[in-house]
Amino acid sequence: MPVIEANNLTKRFGPLTAVDHVSFSVEEGEILGFLGPNGAGKTTTLNMLATLLRPTSGTATVNGHDILEESDAVRRSIGFVFQDPTLDIELTGHENLDFHGRLYGLKRDVRQQRIKEILKVVQLTDRADDLVKTYSGGMKRRLEIARGLLHYPKVLFLDEPTLGLDPQTRRAIWEHIQRLNQDENITIILTTHYTEEADYLCDRIQIIDFGKIVALDTPDKLKARLEGDIVSLVFKDSAAIPKIKPLLEKKGWVRRVDEVASDNNHAAMSRMMQAMRGMASGNMGGMMPSMSFGGAAGRSKIPKHMPQKIVQGIGGGNGENGRDGGQRRLNLLVDDGGHRIPEIVKLVDRTGAVLESVELHKPTLDDVFLSVTGRNIRDERGSFMETVRRYRIVREARGQHVRG
DSSP states (O other), rough: OOOOOEEEEEEEEEEEEEEEEEEEETTOOOEEEEEEOOSHHHHHHHHHHHTTOOOOOEEEEETEEETTTTHHHHHHHHEEEEESSOOOSSSSSHHHHHHHHHHTOOOOOHHHHHHHHHHTTTTOOOTSSSBBBGSSSHHHHHHHHHHHHHHHTEEEESSSSTOOHHHHHHHHHHHHHHHHHHOOOEEEEEEEEEEEHHHHOSSEEEEEEETTTEEEEOOOHHHHOOSSEEEEEEEESGGHHHHHHHHHTTOEEEEEEEEESSOOHHHHHHHHHHHHHHHTGGGGOOOOOOOOOOOOOOOOOTTTTTTTHHHHHHHHHEETTEEEOOEEEEEEEESHHHHHHHHHHHHHHHEEEEEEEEEEEEEHHHHHHHHHHOOOOTTTHHHHHHHEEEHHHHHHHHHHHHOO
C-alpha cells in the first residue's frame, strides 16, 4: 500500500485554480519531487496533504489516514520543513527542538535522547547551545530539517529546502536529505524549481505547471524522452529570431525549435515585486481583481481591468532584445548535434544575423520542462502567480481562524 495516495486533489482560491485534479501515489522510502516554477501549485499540494489547507474537491491518504477525516493522525505521521523560516532565533538550537518535542507530547527522557540523536544526524551537536540567530543559512535549514524529524515521522515534506542558499551549502543539504532517506527510511516529498536539485535527489519527478501534473517518471526516463542533442543559439539581436526560426524548422534533422528567454529575468522580477509592494495598501488589502488564467501552455490571459502596475510588472519593457530588454535564444533538438553545428552556423550567416554563442549539450530537465510546458521553468510569470497564491492562502487561513 502506498504511503501517500492522492485522488483528484483540487484547490481553488476564488477564480484561481491553484491545484487542478492532481492524482499520484508515493511508495515507502521513495523521494518524490514536485518540479515547477513558483506559483505552479507545489506548495498548495503539500499544504493539503499536511491538512493545512482543505481541498476544494478530491482527497488523499497519508500513512493510511484520510486527510479530511483523520487530520490529527496525518499530522502525527508527518514532518514539515516550510519554505519560509519558522525558527525562533532568540532560542538555542536545543531549545527550538525541545519546544517542538513538547508540542508533540514526547516524554522528557525520550525527547532529550531524540534531540541528541537528531543533532548528530544534521551535524549540529557542537552548536546546540548557541542562539539560532548566530547560525548560518545552511545551519538554520539543517536545524529545521532536524525539527521536522524529531517525532519519528513516517513522511517528511520539504518545501523548497535549499531556496536562497549558496551552491556549496545547497549541495551539503542534498547530502543530508539523501542520508536521512537511506539511514532513517523516511519517505520524502520535496518541492523545488531547481532542476538540478530534482535530478540529484529524486527517485521520481512530477513536473507540475498551472496546477496540473504534466509529466511523471524517473529523471533518466524523463530526459530520455528527448532523443537527440540540444543546440542553444544566442543572437546579438533577438529581432533576427522570427526570420531564422522557420528556416530551422524546415530541416529534417531538427526535431523541434523553441524560443525561450535567457536566464536573466532579475530586472523584470524586481520591477514586478516593487509594483506589488506599492499596492500593499490598495488592492492587495481587499479583494484581488477577478482573474482568469488559461490559454496555451506558458501563457496567461491578463484581464483588461488588471491594475496597470501589475501588468507592467509581468510584461516588462520593450527592449530591443525582447521582453524586459533581455535576450532571447533558440533551443534546437537535433540529431547528431555536434556534426550539425557548422550547418546551423552557415544558415544563420546567410541571413545576416550575428551569433553571440552556440552551446551543445545532452537534454536536461530544463529541456524536458520546456518540451512539456512550452516555456522556461524560470519564467518570471511564476513569481506573480506565487504572489496571488500566497495572498489567497493567507486570506482563507484568516477566515478559517475567525470562524473557528
